[in-house]
Amino acid sequence: SSGINAEYGQVRELGATGEPMGEWEYGCNDGFNDNAAGAICRTLGFRHGASMQVSKKMMSASSGVFGWTYFSCKHDDTLPQSPDCTGTRYEDAMKVMGIKAKCFDFDRIAVKCFDHAMLNINVKLEMDTKKFTCSVKVTKERNAMHVGQEVFQEVSVRWKLDDQETKLEHKYNKKRGFTVKARELNNREFQCITCEIYIGDSMLGMDEVCKDD
Numbered sequence: 737s738s739g740i741n742a743e744y745g746q747v748r749e750l751g752a753t754g755e756p757m758g759e760w761e762y763g764c765n766d767g768f769n770d771n772a773a774g775a776i777c778r779t780l781g782f783r784h785g786a787s788m789q790v791s792k793k794m795m796s797a798s799s800g801v802f803g804w805t806y807f808s809c810k811h812d813d814t815l816p817q818s819p820d821c822t823g824t825r826y827e828d829a830m831k832v833m834g835i836k837a838k839c840f841d842f843d844r845i846a847v848k849c850f851d852h853a854m855l856n857i858n859v860k861l862e863m864d865t866k867k868f869t870c871s872v873k874v875t876k877e878r879n880a881m882h883v884g885q886e887v888f889q890e891v892s893v894r895w896k897l898d899d900q901e902t903k904l905e906h907k908y909n910k911k912r913g914f915t916v917k918a919r920e921l922n923n924r925e926f927q928c929i930t931c932e933i934y935i936g937d938s939m940l941g942m943d944e945v946c947k948d949d
Contacts, residue, residue, distance in 0.1 A: 761803025764826060764839035765790075771809035772949075775816045777849035784812070789946050790846035791928045793898055802826040802839050850939060861931045863918070870931035871913035872940065886915050897926035898932035 770786050777785030795851075803837055807816075807823035814820050829837035836874055858873045893914040895904045906916045914931065921929070928946040 739948055760800065760827075763807050763823070763845035764802050764805035764837075764840065764843050766829075766837070766843070767806035767808050769808045771812045772807050772821060774812045775809050775814050775818070775848040776845075776847050778815055780849055782849035783851045785847045786942065788846050788848050788930075789928065790842060790844045791898060791946060793927060794846060795841050795844065805829050805837060805839060807845065810840055818916045824882075839851070848942070859931065859933050859943045861929070861943035861945050863929075863945055866918050868918065868921075868929060868931075868945075869913055870914045870933065870943065872917075872933050890903050891940070894932045894934065896930040896938050897921075897924060897934070898928055899930070 765787065768787055773785035773787045775781075775785075777783070803824050803826050804823045806829065807821070809816075809818065809821040811820055826837070826839070860871045861872070862869050862871070867944050872891065893906065893908075895902050895906075895916070904916045904920055906914045928944055930942060930944040932942040934940065
């Protein structure tokens with residue numbers, strides 16, 4: 737059977753024996769999941785990955801056409817060409833769904849790649865006119881990781897502006913998480929801000945917000 741080959745935000749079809757078919761095309765993020773992001777990252781030599789919002793900087797760095805949409809994988813230990821990963825040709829989705837399937841430049845697939853597994857914890861980055869707050873919540877799903885307060889004493893945060901690690905003055909509250917005052921960023925030019933939560937060198941999770949969101 738054929739499969740899908742992927743690199744960063746572009747995908748292309750593979751033949752039955754794994755040979756590339758056709759040109760690289762953009763993938764639309766409709767239906768895209770973190771398992772698929774991990775599959776893409778493993779083709780680049782990393783162990784894990786996560787989906788992210790494409791930034792203006794990333795959009796301006798290249799141009800192309802959409803070829804695939806609804807690219808997803810069932811598991812987080814596979815490659816894009818695995819039978820556990822599926823995708824739909826963009827033109828086929830447009831024929832079936834019409835305007836509902838239409839994708840724009842800001843809908844491109846984008847991924848972050850890393851070698852440490854993210855644990856089963858939700859990280860949420862929120863902003864208002866006064867502050868940015870990065871909160872950490874343990875999920876209540878089956879097999880979720882249970883983290884006590886004594887562990888959270890070792891939690892640290894790393895901030896990134898447009899994928900560049902940046903030192904920001906922040907405060908920590910056990911209930912609210914890590915907070916940065918908006919005025920801390922007044923003189924900085926950026927499109928997206930990311931918070932990554934760690935225990936030691938292990939990432940618990942991450943989230944990102946962009947000015948266009």
